[in-house]
Structures are given as structure tokens and as C-alpha cells.
Amino acid sequence: MQAKALLKEHVLKIASLTDDEFDYFFSHFKPETFKKGQSIISEGDAVDKEYFVIDGCLKAFFVNDEVKMYILQFAMPTWWASDYAALYNKTKATINVDCVSDAEILSLSNSDREKICSELHQVEHFFRWRTNRGYVAAQKRLLSFMNNDTKTRYEELLALYPALYNTVPKHLIAAYLGVSRETLSRLYNASK
Amino acid sequence: MQAKALLKEHVLKIASLTDDEFDYFFSHFKPETFKKGQSIISEGDAVDKEYFVIDGCLKAFFVNDEVKMYILQFAMPTWWASDYAALYNKTKATINVDCVSDAEILSLSNSDREKICSELHQVEHFFRWRTNRGYVAAQKRLLSFMNNDTKTRYEELLALYPALYNTVPKHLIAAYLGVSRETLSRLYNASK
DNA sequence: TCACGAATGTGATCTACATCACGTAACCAA
DNA sequence: TTGGTTACGTGATGTAGATCACATTCGTGA
Incomplete structure (x- = not known):
């Protein structure tokens, strides 16, 4: 499926946007392609984008002592990934993101996200919903770990x-x- | 501190609301008090509120096999708590919330939250920010568990x-x- | 197509933590 | 006060999974 169509379907499930509004929203995204094994975010980087997966698979992971790797999340098509702690707090990345397979993604900068969130109430609504789902999923995984x-x-x-x-x-x-x-x-x- | 002043200080750090807008926002909250040990949400309940802690301490926890208890979160003053999975998906509670100490809280129903989020863009912005923090904290805790x-x-x-x-x-x-x-x-x- | 590094399987230990068992101290409620 | 429930400490033992070591197979680039 086309990147634009996939994102549109994903967003319109939650947000009511006119075609013009969606086009404007979409204009802030930048298509990028990566090869299997390529790194998107490395520990220590300044992080200013998040990524929406169109095709392929990413992994978000943490590396301890340059030795052990822990995967926080796999990102499949229609999933989002970034180092959100770094993105929101404007700190250096502590989490890596790279490609498990060749990948086609859309990137959105932090400042553009904040801009369109403030310009379009429905976009802010969408991102609230998205983060909610992530939060609930993370809590569920935490419980699963303990239990x-x-x-x-x-x-x-x-x-x-x-x-x-x-x-x-x-x-x-x-x-x-x-x-x-x-x-x-x-x-x-x-x-x- | 007064409940209203505490919530106001908490919200205005993130959202720009006029005094009138904040008063309107606040009018949806209902003050409640609970005793130490009292249960606020029990497994199996229908969940339709979330809680903002003014004073005291809550715990959100999961009980396995009626035997082992796992605490997802302690909620201290200015923290929020609920069974968010149940609240957002309108399913029965799988998580319990109760009082570690006597507690003074403000409750907000799911429908009122959605209503004021759609009425006031800044309120939606606030809740997006709040959930973001929760998400990042949950991820961090997950990593800590693994690492x-x-x-x-x-x-x-x-x-x-x-x-x-x-x-x-x-x-x-x-x-x-x-x-x-x-x-x-x-x-x-x-x-x- | 060959070769070399990466991915996987499997045995032998080691260890952190669970579990069981029991004793003591603190805290209410009648 | 007292009796009983709840919190807490500590020993003995069991076990899931880590770690180390090595063999085997797979995949990818030259």
C-alpha cells in the first residue's frame, strides 16, 4: 500500500480530518528507506524524529555494557518507534533503533509534531490516543514480566x-x- | 494545599488555560476521601473514572491466583491512577486500586475527560503530555526489570x-x- | 562456489531468588 | 490489658535460568 494511504487509514480511525487537513498533516512527514541492519537512532545521538513504519520491521533496543541487548519493541507496519524519552526530554538517545529487515518509513520531527498538534485539535487527539495505547501495552508487558x-x-x-x-x-x-x-x-x- | 490549587498548579505547568477555563475544567472533578486499606477499584468492576491524588498514597496492583500481588504503581500527590486498560477499552477491571494510607483524591469520569478534551484543545494537550510521561516511565521501568x-x-x-x-x-x-x-x-x- | 562470520543447538555448572518453615515483634480492637 | 492478626527476620532447600564451552548449520559477500 502507498505510504500516504496507510497513514491516512491509520489516523482516520481515530481523528476526524478533512482531506485537506490530512494532506496538510501528511506534508510534515518525510519518506525514508533503510536497509536491513542499518541504524536509525544510535545511543548518544540527538533525537528529533519519530518514525511510522510503512513496510519492514524495526527494533527499539537498549544495550548494556556494550554486551547485552534488550528489545523494548518491534515496530511493524503502522507502528511508531523512536527513543521517546530522548525525544520528549530533548536528551541524548539511550535507546537504539535499527532495521530488522529492509524498511520503508515516514519520519516526523518533534517540532513538526508539536506544531501540527497545536494547529489541529484532531491531530493532538490522535497522538493522545496513540500514546495511550502504548502506555497500556507497556503496563501489560510489565505485568507479564513480573507474573x-x-x-x-x-x-x-x-x-x-x-x-x-x-x-x-x-x-x-x-x-x-x-x-x-x-x-x-x-x-x-x-x-x- | 487545597485540591483545586494543587490541580491547577499541576495542569498549568503544561496547559495554557484562563481562570474561567480552568474553573470549567475543574467543575468536572469530584472530591472523594478514602480510608487506609479501602478499595477504589476491584478486579471485575466496571471502570469509569480515573483519580488524581491530592493527599495520601494509592497503589495500583494486580493479583495472580488470589495469591501473589504485583504493584504497578504507587500514586502520590499529583499522580494519577486508574485501570487505564479497562478505562479506555471499556472492559472490566483486571487491576485493583486501593489506599496505602488515608487519601484525598479527585475523580474524573472517562466521559467527562473525553468531553473536556474535545471542548478545550489545551486540556487535550495536557492529557497527551501526561500519558506521554507515563509511557516513558513504564518503558524505563521495563528496561530496569530486564537489565x-x-x-x-x-x-x-x-x-x-x-x-x-x-x-x-x-x-x-x-x-x-x-x-x-x-x-x-x-x-x-x-x-x- | 567457497569461506568465514553469524546464528543456533546442547551439555555442564553456577547462582539468584522462590518457597517452605518457623520464630519474634508491632499494631489494633474488644 | 490481652489476644489475635499482620509485619518482619532468618535458616534450609529447591529450581529456573545465566553463563561457559564447544559443535553444527546457515547465509552472505567476494
């Missing part, structure tokens, strides 16, 4: 992102679940 | 809620950290 064992979380992940199962390397799935790749391997080989 | 050991998370908690240290029972702190009360006890007795 469920790794196997259950593995099954939840496959339910949430069925497309991931055969698309992304297992060690990334382990990094999302917060377990070692060895444990993950034993887990799904044992459960057969 | 840090219990001792580090214990120290983070004390930094985040210094007032909690001597106010709330240790087993609630354990429930926030996601460890058993025994482990927590050994932990801070060992580190002396």
Missing part, C-alpha cells in the same frame, strides 16, 4: 507478533523476552 | 519515591519490585 515465566511470555509474544516467528533471528526474540538465547532455544525445543 | 538486579531496582525505587521508604510496609515494596518479601528483607539487611 509469567519465560515460556508463557514466549507464547504471548508469538500471539502479539505472529509475523515475527519465522522472520527474525531467535536471539532477537530472546532479547525481547529478556532471556539468554540458550534458554530460549531449550524452551521451544522442549515444548515440542 | 538490573533486584538490589539496583530497590535503590531506584527509593530514589523515585523517597517518601515511601518509611511510610509503606516492606511487603508492598517487594510487590513493586517483583520479588518475595523474604528476598527483599535479606537484601537490605545484607547491604548495611
